[in-house]
Each structure stands twice: as structure tokens, then as C-alpha cells.
Amino acid sequence: MRLSIGLLIATLAAGTQNSPPAGSGEILAQLSNIHLDKKQTYNIRDITLRRDALSIALNRGTIAFLEPIMGKVTGAVFIGSGEVVAIPPDAVEKQQVFKFTGSPVLNEPFQAAFFRFTDGTYEEIMKEYAQHAAEDVSEEEAAQFLPWEQIVRDRSDVMKYRILADFLEPSSEPLFLSDLRGEKTGWFEVLYDPRLVEEVAIVKFHDSGLGSVADLWASFNRRSEVRNPEAVAHENKSAIDVLSYDIDATISDVQLDAQATMRLKAVRAGARVLSFDISRFLRVSSVTLDSGDPVPFYQHDENTLTIILQSATEPGQEITLRLSYSGEAIAKRGSSMFYVGDRGPWYPSPGNQDGATFNLTFHYPAAYTLVATGSELREWDEAGRRHSTWKSDGEFPIAGFNLGDFKIVADEAPPLPIYVCVNSDVGAENLLKDLRATINYFSSLFGPYPYSRLTVSPFPLSYPQTWPALVGLQSESQFLVTELARTHELAHQWFGNKVGWSSYRDQWIAEGFAHYAGAMYVENKYPDTTRFREILDEARARLLEQGADGSIWLGHRLASTVTPDGYTQTLPNKGTWVVHMLRMLMREDGAPNPDAAFLKMVREFLETYRGKLASTWDLKRIAEKYMTRSMDVREDKKLDWFFDEWVFGTGIPTYTLDYQVMPAQSGFVVQGTIKQSEVANHFIMSVPVYADDDFLGRVVIGDEDGTFRFNVKTRPARVVLDPKGTVLAKAVN
Incomplete structure (x- = not known):
């Protein structure tokens, strides 16, 4: 499990059914009923808190600390003048x-702040406070905190x-x-938490009426790691x-109604504190160890289950x-x-792509048919209900099922049996063939x-x-006629299931390759x-219509209140074009299999x-093994340039061609200039040039305009850039 900020944003707790172990119950009771400490209110000035890339200046104002928890101060409220950078x-x-x-x-000024911490923030502030002349807190200054008593109580469950x-x-x-009240931005949060894979975050919550919606303004690794993102690409803090x-x-x-047995390894x-995702519509009634001993648990309204172990784990220890x-x-x-749909996980999930084996048993109305992930081991009717058992083929990143009033049509020819759930036989045989x-x-x-x-439902x-x-x-009806949608989803069996993504930043690989695989199927079927x-x-048109929402390396963060x-x-769509351009750059036209290098890479x-x-x-490293000469535009045998521009970047260029054809001793000379616009000056790409239908070569356009000079035997009627559409561009003129 790769911990993310979502696991930390827990809201109101629903209470516990089991008695907590010694210590945790008392701590939770105090955390749930916390107050401002009237004895710890101070006027402060010129104090700066630095947490990695975050700098919070408390220029001048009044601070009131929270009451200690087990002798430790875990928060404060500041009212006054401050600035965060x-x-x-x-x-x-x-x-x-x-x-x-x-x-x-x-760089945002703020007038109020609510802090929660378990580090040395309290000691740091008090040390700085002691170095200034003390200023008495007036009754008026103390009265500012009266409305905050209720706010603090309301927020006591957060974190x-x-x-x-x-x-x-x-x-x-x-x-x-x-949690800062900015002058221009309103309330937003800055976070530094070494337990997260990306330790630094800036986030703003919006009330949607159905709950909070988060805009993650920024999320990144701490300074000691950020200079080498490849080194932490597989970091696991689970x-x-x-x-x-x-x-x-x-x-x-x-x-x-379910009983789940989870086997864990520390x-x-x-x-001691473990977090799992589970549907907010499911309520956990008990958690026990394999011995039958009860385990304390707490369930939140927002799809989160917290389990507290009686004793600390040891590496390699197995727990049931x-x-x-x-x-x-x-x-x-x-x-x-x-169906379960978007109601959240139907079993406790660590919220990641890492795999586990699944043994599933279902009991359901005998009038219906159920299909699930894995292989069906047995199906039978008993006591007026239908029952079935399913087993995963090794480790699965996720498990699911569908239930309905449909029949199963099968093609069980080896090596792969295929099953389709349908309401009628009309079109079923053609679908199986497809x-x-x-x-x-x-x-x-x-x-x-x-x-x-394979089962399709x-x-x-x-x-x-x-x-x-x-x-x-x-x-x-839709998947009978929409080949691209069907083939895209089938391709996810390779891209997304066979190979998962290391973090949300890498999900573009699964989506890009799956969508492009569907496009390749269409290309092959309709040559x-x-x-x-x-x-x-269409993919390009949607990208241009949507605008620069952000790098595809942002994954799900691309969806926000600004760009829903x-x-x-x-x-x-961008992922499709990235894969297409890699294929075209590796392509060897005229060879028995022009895509041999690309397919070997995949x-x-x-x-x-x-x-x-x-x-x-990982993808970049393997792609570099299959680079063609024209791909080595920096002459370093690296694809940094390609991934910088197309995966991490957002630019889509426009190209303009200016050329002339001149007679030469053995034919003609075609020479010209290619100008690149609407992208940063450092943007670099290799663009193919054609004379009529004949490929002349690739021209690299980057910091400077691309110039070229080609010899041809006959005068071309026209010279064009990229007529086969191998480069994502706004326009080619």
C-alpha cells in the first residue's frame, strides 16, 4: 500500500464496538473532546515555522494552544498577521x-490559522516567544478565541x-x-507528513453539498528526495x-452481508494503527484476530476504517x-x-494497486446469475438460493462481481474460455467471435x-x-457496436491488471496503452x-478543446473544481498520443514488420x-533500449526530452513550413525551415518531412528553427510536414 493524502483526511467517527487497548481509548477520548487551553495564550511576533518546502511566518498576533494530550500539546489557533510561502x-x-x-x-498572507502537530512546534514557538519581551494578552485579544472553542470541537475528529x-x-x-485563512484564497491547508509517500501537500476543501471535495494544489516529495524522482518512484511507506x-x-x-478474513504481513x-477503505454504506460490526480476540476499530463516514492492533508489529509478522x-x-x-459501482469498496481495501489472492463465496437469489473475478470453482442451488465460489489466478489488484437477470453464452474453446452475460441470444454469437x-x-x-x-458483463x-x-x-447494446470502448477495456487485462501502476502519477500508462491498443485493433481490422x-x-480535438489541464503525470488530480x-x-487522449508517437518514432517503414521494435519494447x-x-x-528505461537513431535528438541515448515534453509537459506545438525546390546537378534540392510556436523555447521534437508521398527524413526542432536540405531525383509537386499524423500538433502549415 502506497499511503496517500486521502487516507489522512478522515472526518467524523461513528464510534467503536470493541474496547480499545490500554492507552488508545484515553488518548482518543481526549482527542475527540479537545479545547483551547486558557492558560496558554500568548502575544507573539516574528516567528517563522519551516517545514521542508513550507515556510509559515507568524508576523504578529495572538496564539492559543490546545489542551495537552497525555502531557503533549498537539495544536494551536493563531489570530493575527501571517504569511505562508x-x-x-x-x-x-x-x-x-x-x-x-x-x-x-x-505566497499568501493569512489572518488566522489552526495548527495540528505531533512534532516540536509547541516547543519551537515557546522558545522563540521567550526571546522577546512578553506582552500581556488583553481581554479583547483573549475574547477573539471564544468562537474558536466550537470550531475546535467541531474539528476535533479531523486527523x-x-x-x-x-x-x-x-x-x-x-x-x-x-489550516490557513488566506486573504485571497480563503481557507486551505498545508501539510508536511513524513508518513506520506509525497510528504508535502497543499490542499483546499470545498463543500459540495454531498460532502467535501478536495483540490490538491500541490503534492511532492521532501527536498531530500525531490531531486531524484526516479529513486522514489517505487517508495512504499505502508x-x-x-x-x-x-x-x-x-x-x-x-x-x-459479508465476513472477510484478511491475512496480512507486517x-x-x-x-498499530491500520487504515482501510470500505464503502460508507457498509457498517463493520466486529473485527477479531484469528484467535477470536476482539480488535478495536473505528469507522468514518467517508469510506475509511481504522483498526488498532493490540501490540506493535514486527517485520515479516503475519496477522489474520x-x-x-x-x-x-x-x-x-x-x-x-x-452492482457495487461507485459506492466504494465492498471489502476492506488498503487503497492501492498491490495484489492479493482472493477466495470468494457468494449467496444470492436463485433467479439471478452472478459473475466475478477469477475462475468459478463451483455453482449450486441450495435452500432456495444460489451459491458460487470463485478463486483468483494468483494475485489480483482488485476483485469485483456483477449480478443480474441474464444468461451466459460461452465459447469454451481452448486455450481461453470466454463467457458473455446477455439478456437474449440476439447478437451473442457475433459478440463472442469479436x-x-x-x-x-x-x-x-x-x-x-x-x-x-474472460467474462464480459x-x-x-x-x-x-x-x-x-x-x-x-x-x-x-453499446458494447455490441462500440468496438473502441470494448477493446480498450479488454486491453486493461494487460495494461492495468497484468501490470499495475506504481502511483497515481503512473496511471496514464494503463489508460494510454489500453486506449491505443483499442485503436490498433481498429486499424488492423479496417486497414x-x-x-x-x-x-x-478525435483525441487531439478533445485535448485542444479541454486546454492545458496539467501534465498526464498528475493522474486523478487532473479532475478538480477548476477542471472537472x-x-x-x-x-x-494525451496518453494515446504519447504511445502513438513512441510507436511512430520506433517505426521502420519498409521492413517486414515496421512495428517490430515498438512491439518488442511493449x-x-x-x-x-x-x-x-x-x-x-520504468517505461522510459525500457523504451530507451529500443531507441532509433532519429530518437536520440540530444545524442545521449536518453528519452528525457520525449518524456519531459509529452508526459511531464503540457505543450502542444504548431509547425509552419517554409521551403524551396532548386535544380541540382543530379536532380533537385529541397531545402527549408520549420518554425515551432505556442510552446516553450526548450520544447524539442523530431518531425518527418515528405516530398509528395516520399519520406525525406526527420528534422529536429528545438531551441532553434529546424533547417533541412534534401536531394531528390524529381521535382516534387509539394513538400509537407507529417502527412501521416505522427506528431501531436495544433496545426501543421
Whole structure:
């Protein structure tokens, strides 16, 4: 599990059913009922708190500390004049801060601040305070804090489990959080937490009416790591690794009642506070060890379950937890289709892509059919209900199921049985043939299909859902006719399931390759049509219409209150073009297989990281092994330039061609200049030049205009740039 900021933003707790271990209950009680300490109110000035890239200046004002918890002060309220400065370490994060604040650097005055911390903030402030002449706090200054009593109580649950972890676990990774009321931005938070993979964050919450929506203005590694992002691309700060799930679930209409057994392995020493995601519609009723001893747990309204171990973990120690939970977590479409959908995980999940084995048993109405991830071991009817058991083929990153009033049509020909859930037989045989053809084509490109079976089921939402060996598409009628949607989701069996992504920043690999694989299927099936070109043109049009939402390296952060469609519009479309350009740069026209180098690169990537989590740097490193001469534009045998411009960058250039054709002794000379605009001066790309239908060569355009001189035997009617559309550009003139 790669810890993210989402695991830390816990809201109101629902209470516990088991007695907590000694110490944690008292600590939680105090954290839940915290007050300002009337004895600890001071007038302060000229104090600056520095936490890595964050600098918070308390210029002049009054500070009131919170009452100590077990003798330790964990927070304060400041009212007065202050200023926060944060300089993001790279262009990607600077662009995001600019998107939300209008400046690439955060430099915001504030009038009030609410601090939570477990580090030495209290001692640091008091040390600075002692070096100035004391100023008495007036009654008027003290009265400023009266409204804050209620605010502090209302916010007492925020971060309390994160603070509890620092009380219970011996660690040198204390928390610092400041909620600031900026003059221009309103309330926002700055965070430094060494327990996070990206330790520094700036975030603003918005009340959507249905809960809080977070805009992550910036998130990045601490200074000691930020200079070498490749070195921390696989950083894992998880306390535990989930090895296996055994889940027994009963489904009755929208009600789910389940017992889950999780087998965990401790990754680091000293952990006691574990966090899991689970649907807010499910309520956990008990958590026990394998011995039957109860384990304290707390459940929040926002899909979070916190479990507190009785004793600290030791590295390599295996722990078995048994959970019982139930609730109306199943959504229903019409009278006969049931799904989990966007209601959150239906089992306790560490919230990551790391894999575990799954053994699933379901009990459901006998009138319905259930399909799930993995292989079906058995199905039977008993006591008026239907039952089935499913087992994963090795470790899966996620498990899911669909239930409905449909029948299964099968093509069980070896080596891969394919099952389709349909409401009628109309079109079913053609669909099976198309699925078989798609799997065969992808297997020829990317290697064998990674699982022992494939099931395709209707999914009643506006977006598809893909699990290992199970693909849910929007509706039966749509996936019968929409080849690109179907093939994209099937490609996720390789890109996203066979190989996962190391962090949210690397999800573009799965989306980009899956979407482009679907486009390649269309290209192969309809070789003499414009359908492949239309897919790329539509992707480019959507990117230009959406604008520069941000780098695809931002993953889900592309979606925000400023750019709500940023993720869905940018990630698959830009990712498709990135993969297309890599393919075209590696392509050797005229060879028996022009795409041999590209396909070898893809297969090596998939085999190297089979069952693992891959990063952008991993893909870059393998792609560099298959570079052509024209790709080495910096003459360093590296693809830094390509990834800097197309993965980390947001620019889309315009190219303008100026040329002339002159007679020469053995034919003609074509010479000219290519100008690049609407991107930064350092933007670099290799662009193909053609005379009529004949390829002349590639020209590198970067800091300077690209110039060229080619000899041809006959006078061309025209000279053009990139007529086959191999480069993502706004326009080619």
C-alpha cells in the first residue's frame, strides 16, 4: 500500500464496538473532546515555522494552544498577521499552483490559522516567544478565541487517528498541518507528513453539498528526495501488505452481508494503527484476530476504517483479521441488475494497486446469475438460493462481481474460455467471435492473455468497470457496436491488471496503452479506412478543446473544481498520443514488420513488470533500449526530452513550413525551415518531412528553427510536414 493524502483526511467517527487497548481509548477520548487551553495564550511576533518546502511566518498576533494530550500539546489557533510561502520543486507542481491561485509560487498572507502537530512546534514557538519581551494578552485579544472553542470541537475528529498513530507507534515521522485563512484564497491547508509517500501537500476543501471535495494544489516529495524522482518512484511507506482475502458474501436485493478474513504481513516494525477503505454504506460490526480476540476499530463516514492492533508489529509478522460487515452497498438498476459501482469498496481495501489472492463465496437469489473475478470453482442451488465460489489466478489488484437477470453464452474453446452475460441470444454469437478475435490480436501483440478465463458483463453506468478476468461495459447494446470502448477495456487485462501502476502519477500508462491498443485493433481490422486516423483526430480535438489541464503525470488530480473533466478528457487522449508517437518514432517503414521494435519494447515492459507495479521511469528505461537513431535528438541515448515534453509537459506545438525546390546537378534540392510556436523555447521534437508521398527524413526542432536540405531525383509537386499524423500538433502549415 502506497499511503496517500486521502487516507489522512478522515472526518467524523461513528464510534467503536470493541474496547480499545490500554492507552488508545484515553488518548482518543481526549482527542475527540479537545479545547483551547486558557492558560496558554500568548502575544507573539516574528516567528517563522519551516517545514521542508513550507515556510509559515507568524508576523504578529495572538496564539492559543490546545489542551495537552497525555502531557503533549498537539495544536494551536493563531489570530493575527501571517504569511505562508511554498515553492513547488518542479514545473508540473508550479503549473498546478498557478491553476488554482494565479501564481506558480504560493505566497499568501493569512489572518488566522489552526495548527495540528505531533512534532516540536509547541516547543519551537515557546522558545522563540521567550526571546522577546512578553506582552500581556488583553481581554479583547483573549475574547477573539471564544468562537474558536466550537470550531475546535467541531474539528476535533479531523486527523485524530493520524495523531493517535504518533502516540501509539514509536516513530520519528511526526505530523505538521496548518489550516490557513488566506486573504485571497480563503481557507486551505498545508501539510508536511513524513508518513506520506509525497510528504508535502497543499490542499483546499470545498463543500459540495454531498460532502467535501478536495483540490490538491500541490503534492511532492521532501527536498531530500525531490531531486531524484526516479529513486522514489517505487517508495512504499505502508505498514502492512495484504496477502489474501477470503470473503463470504450474501446478497439480498441491495443488502450485502459479508465476513472477510484478511491475512496480512507486517512490512515495518512498530505499526498499530491500520487504515482501510470500505464503502460508507457498509457498517463493520466486529473485527477479531484469528484467535477470536476482539480488535478495536473505528469507522468514518467517508469510506475509511481504522483498526488498532493490540501490540506493535514486527517485520515479516503475519496477522489474520476477521471482519463482519453489512449494509445497503449494492446499487440496483431496474428490477434485475445489481452492482457495487461507485459506492466504494465492498471489502476492506488498503487503497492501492498491490495484489492479493482472493477466495470468494457468494449467496444470492436463485433467479439471478452472478459473475466475478477469477475462475468459478463451483455453482449450486441450495435452500432456495444460489451459491458460487470463485478463486483468483494468483494475485489480483482488485476483485469485483456483477449480478443480474441474464444468461451466459460461452465459447469454451481452448486455450481461453470466454463467457458473455446477455439478456437474449440476439447478437451473442457475433459478440463472442469479436471478443475471441480481439483477444487473439492482443495476444499476438502483447503476449498471452494473463488469466484463465474472460467474462464480459453489462455494467449499467456511463463508464465501464474492469477487473482481472471480468469486464463490465455500459450496456449490452453499446458494447455490441462500440468496438473502441470494448477493446480498450479488454486491453486493461494487460495494461492495468497484468501490470499495475506504481502511483497515481503512473496511471496514464494503463489508460494510454489500453486506449491505443483499442485503436490498433481498429486499424488492423479496417486497414483501408480512415477509422484509426479518426480516433487520433478525435483525441487531439478533445485535448485542444479541454486546454492545458496539467501534465498526464498528475493522474486523478487532473479532475478538480477548476477542471472537472480534466481526468476523463486528458489522461486517455494525451496518453494515446504519447504511445502513438513512441510507436511512430520506433517505426521502420519498409521492413517486414515496421512495428517490430515498438512491439518488442511493449512485450518486454509487460513481462518485466508482470504482477508488479510499474512507474513512468520504468517505461522510459525500457523504451530507451529500443531507441532509433532519429530518437536520440540530444545524442545521449536518453528519452528525457520525449518524456519531459509529452508526459511531464503540457505543450502542444504548431509547425509552419517554409521551403524551396532548386535544380541540382543530379536532380533537385529541397531545402527549408520549420518554425515551432505556442510552446516553450526548450520544447524539442523530431518531425518527418515528405516530398509528395516520399519520406525525406526527420528534422529536429528545438531551441532553434529546424533547417533541412534534401536531394531528390524529381521535382516534387509539394513538400509537407507529417502527412501521416505522427506528431501531436495544433496545426501543421
